[in-house]
Amino acid sequence: MTIFSKIIAGDIPAYKIAENDQFFAFLDIFPLVEGHVLIVPKLEIDKFFDVPDVYLSSMLVFAKPIAKAIEKAFPCNRVGLAVVGLEVPHAHLHLVPINGIDDLNFTRGKLKLTSEQLKAAQEKILANM
16 A cells, blocks of 8 residues: 555545545645645556546546646746656656746755645645635
8 A cells, every 4th residue: 555545545644635536636745846736546556657548637627726726825837747656656646836847856855844834835725726
């Protein structure tokens, strides 16, 4: 069972943004920038392009209102999308508020936000959904 499956099951606490029968969205606790959200299918599948087609198309529809809320909650030019999948063997999509391409640089150091900062980021996004 991956850490994402444990988060979905409620075994590990998370800063939840949204959930439906197929997906779970929550804040990345080590974000590239404040407001970085992960979209995870509830199916535990390692590689993104092994996710069933119906899930792939539905994932973007699920992500859209979250991305719009992130744009309103954090000053950014747009919300960037990334699929990397090397750190956790569970397919997932990154939604990151960006002002430049370097904001999607996964090789740089991640932010270490306090629980208060993460809770505030969660509340900002939820207030804009």
